[in-house]
Amino acid sequence: MSSSRDPFDVIGQLAALRRYARSLARDGDDAEDLVHDALVRAYERKQTFKTGGNLKNWLLSIVHNTYIDRLRQSRSQHARLTAAAQLTEINDRTDPDHAVRLRQLQNAFFVLPDEQRDALHLVAIEGLSYQQAAESLGIPVGTLMSRISRAREKLRALEQSEKDVRRNSHLKIIGGGKDDTD
Numbered sequence: 001m002s003s004s005r006d007p008f009d010v011i012g013q014l015a016a017l018r019r020y021a022r023s024l025a026r027d028g029d030d031a032e033d034l035v036h037d038a039l040v041r042a043y044e045r046k047q048t049f050k051t052g053g054n055l056k057n058w059l060l061s062i063v064h065n066t067y068i069d070r071l072r073q074s075r076s077q078h079a080r081l082t083a084a085a086q087l088t089e090i091n092d093r094t095d096p097d098h099a100v101r102l103r104q105l106q107n108a109f110f111v112l113p114d115e116q117r118d119a120l121h122l123v124a125i126e127g128l129s130y131q132q133a134a135e136s137l138g139i140p141v142g143t144l145m146s147r148i149s150r151a152r153e154k155l156r157a158l159e160q161s162e163k164d165v166r167r168n169s170h171l172k173i174i175g176g177g178k179d180d181t182d
Contacts, residue, residue: 008046010039013059020060024067034070038063080121081110108158116151119144 010017017038021031042049042062049058084106109117115137122133123144134144 008049008055010042010055010059013056016056017059017063021063021067024064034063034067037070038066041066080125084109084125104158105155108155112151112154116147116154119147120151123148 014035017035018031021034021038022028025031025034038059042059045062049055109120112120118137119133122128122136123130126133128136130141130144130148134141137144
């Protein structure tokens, strides 16, 4: 066995990485996830580490950048959800039937799995092309198309089940509330 130290010994840096991640995330589980994601990035970009450089500083900067990326992603998703909710609230004040339908659609949209919802949002709401959306999500175009297809299918199934419920409803509207004897 060689007596020389591995210049990429991340195991020796785990305690410092965990401490820093804990101070950023303020939650033990989130900190562990942050360290994990940062180490995956570090190994993916191992060739960019300069031999003789300060490994601890390099790894801490990756933890920091990973945290910032997660924070931006979380804020972006929150902003999209808030904007969708605001649109629904605006429509709630106009047509009650439309508002109910929009609320049902919104609820169904938010129940979709994250990957399907994200893909459908980028294409249907943001207006990105399939190629642009696939690049934004870092997936192949075929995978994006499949996710969008499954999301639309789930939304159509919800629509069909609601039509069936309305068609089979035992309640009927009789008259318009006026005296029909005139």
